[in-house]
Amino acid sequence: MTIDIIATLAAIVGTDHVIAPGPGMATYISEPRRRFHQTAAAVVRPGTVAEVQAIARWANEHGIGLIPQGGNTGLVGAQVPLRGDEVIVSLPRLDRVRSVDPAAGTITVEAGAILEHVHAAAEAEGMMFPLWLASQGSARIGGLLSSNAGGVNVLAYGNARELTMGVEAVLADGRLYQGLNALKKDNTGYDLKDLLVGAEGTLGIITAATLKLFPQPEDHETALVNVASPARAVELFQLLRERLGGRLTAFELVPALGLDMQLRHGMLDRDPTAGPSPWYALVEFSRMSGGDPGTLASAIEAAFTAALIDNAVLAESLADRTRMWAFREQMSEVQSKEGASVKHDVSVPVAAIPALIEQGSAAAEALAPGIRPVPFGHVGDGNIHFNFSQPVGADGKTFMAQFDEALHEAIYDVVLRLGGSVSAEHGIGQLKVDLLKRVKDPVALEMMRAIKAALDPKGILNPGKMLG
Incomplete structure (x- = not known):
């Protein structure tokens, strides 16, 4: 059967673009957190939309599962095999920028385009695509849309769904949905692209998208602010939003432990903060052409006057800004250097962030004395990456075996009591299928x-993911 699959796919895309089970498949079946370990029947790398259609028609006819894959940066296992008999449809060869329209504020790109390259294409036309996240050098547009990615600019610009005007997608039976709409107003029925964005490849294989562009800021004003607690951080956020409005593009919260870890492991060349503090807020204001410089500094002065903060440092150079953002973006990476960690991608109403951190930390400490809470993330949209590092000196494998499941249950219980979501921006994949059914x-x-059954009656698109 495997030989037949390989031969059939080679006839569609060429022998050089089909990978059989073996060492050559390793990078396609190994995901970033290494939680899921399963081979695939084959990896196929189509180079045209017509080839994707042909693959889908063949798979639908024979009942063979297809797993769409972009940059393989997903964190919940949506892009890697579950059963072992699926075919991975890897899309990096579909990477063209089809068009850029600065006047309309749109760019149309194929699903395999790397996010960083989309940034560059927009900037070459004096525009900006504001989806910004740590994996932008490897994450690809199709995967980002399929997972409805968020990132650090959601506060001002929204997540991937809000940045998408239209999509092109191959359906389970090989038909092509041609929805590359660039209209701001189109009231002609259901918004079908909203079904496909965030569906994790279970309803169709996104092959291209028309995305929103925005004018480039003239400059950024960036600061690291000392805050006494998450409650103070929320108050500071409210003050800055009132004073800065939609130009407040980022507000990220990081605990002192995150700074200690990064300095200890040499991940920062120097301390970017103004001095010791229990918590830090990374704040960024985007100044448009003709805007007054020093706007963020003025807002921070108001925060001093209101006794919300006791210290802050503003970036005086690009190097300062880069260092401040490295401090935030290295938070996930540094935890791997501290041993085992249990991670949660959750969201609550912004006002409930302090309660989430306080109650979640208390619940974790009751379960595992000495555990180290490392909550950080996007205050502006309520998305906190509520992570826990093993106690100092603990054995990582023992810690995970004993506390992984119990910690998840404890944190999700707090999240749901506070009216939150158990998956804020990473999706469901195969990691949270059972959890989704419960909550x-x-x-x-x-x-x-019902939607899945209508669009994919044979269940060939990313089988077992999201709905199980």
Whole structure:
């Protein structure tokens, strides 16, 4: 059967673009957190939309599962095999920028385009695509849209769904949905692209998208602010939002432990903060052409006057800004240097962030004395990466075996009590399938299953993911 699959796919895309099980498949089946370990029947790398259609038609006819894959940066296992008999459809060869329209504020790109390259294409036309995240050098547009990625600019610009005007996608039976709409107003029925964005490849294989562009800021004003607590951080956020409005593009919270870890492991060449503090807020203001410089500094002065903060440092150079952002973006990486960690991508209403951190930390400490809470993330949209590092000196494998499941249950219990979500921006994949069934409204699940059955009756698109 495997030989037949390989031969059939080679006839569609060419022998050089099909990978059989073996060492050459390793980078396609190994995901960043190394939680899921399963081979695939094959990896196929189509170079045209027509080839994707042909693959889908063949798979649908024979009942063979297809797993769409972009940059393989997903964190919940949506892009890697679950059963071992699926075919991975790897899309990096579909990487063209089809068009850029600065006047309309749009760019149309194929699913395999790397996010960093999309940034460059927009900037070459004096525009900006504001989806910004740590993996932008390897993450690809199709995967980012399929997971409805967030990032650090959601506060001002929204997540991937809000940045998408239209998509082109191959359906399970090989038909092509041609929805590359660049219209700001189109009231002609259901918004079908919103079904495909965030569907993790379970309803169609996104092959291209029309995305929103924005004018480039003239400059950025960036600061690291000392805050006494998450509650103070929320108050500071409210003050800055009132004074800065939509130009407040980032507000990130990081605990002192995160700074200690990075300095200890040599990940920062020097301390970027103004001095010791229990918590730090990374704040950024985007100044447009003709805007007054020093706007963020003025807002921070108001925060001093209101006794919300006791110290702050503003970036005086690009090197300062880069260092400040490295401090935030290295938070996930540094935890791997501290041993085992249990991670949660959750969201709550902004006002509930202090309660989430306080109650979640207390619940974790009750379970595992000495555990080190490392909550950080996007205060402006309520998305906190509520992570926990093993106690100092603990054995990592023992810690995970004993506390992984119990910690998840404890934190999700707090999140749900506070009216939050158990998956803020990473998605469901295969990691949270059972959890989704437990926490999602039953009627919502019925609607989702009905949509899946209508668009993919044979269940070949990313089988077992999201809905199980």
